[in-house]
Amino acid sequence: MKRLFLIGILLLVIIPPVHAADWIIDDSFIGGGYYTNQYPQNKVKKYYQKGGDVISAKKNVNIFDVDEMTVNIDNSGNVTVSIATDYSEAKGLGTEYGDLFISTDGWKPYGDSPYMEDTINKGETWEYVFDTSAFVSGTNQNPIYDTATGTFITSDDVHGGSSQPYHFRHDQEVLFAAGDPGDFSGTGAFYDDVDGILTYAFNLDDLGLSADEAQNLGFRWTMTCANDIIEGGVHWAPVPEPGTMLLLGMGLLGLGALGRKKQARSA
Numbered sequence: 001m002k003r004l005f006l007i008g009i010l011l012l013v014i015i016p017p018v019h020a021a022d023w024i025i026d027d028s029f030i031g032g033g034y035y036t037n038q039y040p041q042n043k044v045k046k047y048y049q050k051g052g053d054v055i056s057a058k059k060n061v062n063i064f065d066v067d068e069m070t071v072n073i074d075n076s077g078n079v080t081v082s083i084a085t086d087y088s089e090a091k092g093l094g095t096e097y098g099d100l101f102i103s104t105d106g107w108k109p110y111g112d113s114p115y116m117e118d119t120i121n122k123g124e125t126w127e128y129v130f131d132t133s134a135f136v137s138g139t140n141q142n143p144i145y146d147t148a149t150g151t152f153i154t155s156d157d158v159h160g161g162s163s164q165p166y167h168f169r170h171d172q173e174v175l176f177a178a179g180d181p182g183d184f185s186g187t188g189a190f191y192d193d194v195d196g197i198l199t200y201a202f203n204l205d206d207l208g209l210s211a212d213e214a215q216n217l218g219f220r221w222t223m224t225c226a227n228d229i230i231e232g233g234v235h236w237a238p239v240p241e242p243g244t245m246l247l248l249g250m251g252l253l254g255l256g257a258l259g260r261k262k263q264a265r266s267a
């Protein structure tokens with residue numbers, strides 16, 4: 001029994017208490033709606049840079065590039081979504097941060113990577129949206145919207161469709177026109193200009209989900225011109241408390257010991 005106790009203590013040391021999990025979503029998403037005949041005079045004829053997923057004149061590629069998205073969820077259901085991008089509203093490009101689109105039933109893009117035909121009418125349906133601009137400007141302390149109460153705004157709406165000469169892409173959702181914001185209460189959206197990270201914080205509660213149950217989530221972000229889009233999914237599973245793991249370990253060891261006793265008796 002003393003040995004079992006020691007092994008139990010050892011297990012407690014080996015299995016550290018896990019309070020949070022991180023997922024890094026690489027930007028392998030391009031998406032559809034590229035106007036191949038738009039802007040030919042400026043040589044914007046292909047995707048440049050970093051896997052070729054940015055629509056831009058060559059000199060502006062770095063301004064619009066999205067590198068990756070990091071999702072962190074802790075055992076209390078606190079979620080942070082951090083988007084590494086060089087894009088900043090402070091650069092005065094005439095476009096804005098898009099909203100964070102959230103799916104509560106997994107991530108199912110249309111077609112195969114890099115999803116060149118995925119547009120607003122194809123691919124994932126977003127159940128919630130984190131309204132970036134309303135929150136950043138301090139006018140709305142309840143920035144998470146249930147999308148059943150409003151409509152999506154696309155890159156067409158922002159740029160006036162194909163009539164605008166600088167319009168490269170259509171049919172990509174970029175913002176949400178909210179209805180009633182309801183009682184949701186995300187805790188913040190913040191762009192760190194030094195590190196180039198746009199961070200969103202909220203809780204699974206805000207999405208009507210429980211941290212006690214496994215969840216399949218999807219996320220999407222782009223700027224309102226949709227020159228570079230990132231999408232991806234994560235699978236959240238609650239982690240048992242260390243005490244539970246210790247009991248489980250002791251239980252398994254106990255079963256093992258019982259088995260050995262039985263064997264010894266029958267021998």
Ligand SMILES: [Ca+2]
Pocket residue numbers: 027050053054065066067228
């Ligand atoms: Ca990119």
Ligand SMILES: [Ca+2]
Pocket residue numbers: 102103104105106124125126127
């Ligand atoms: Ca969905």
Ligand SMILES: [Ca+2]
Pocket residue numbers: 027028029030053066228229230
């Ligand atoms: Ca992309």
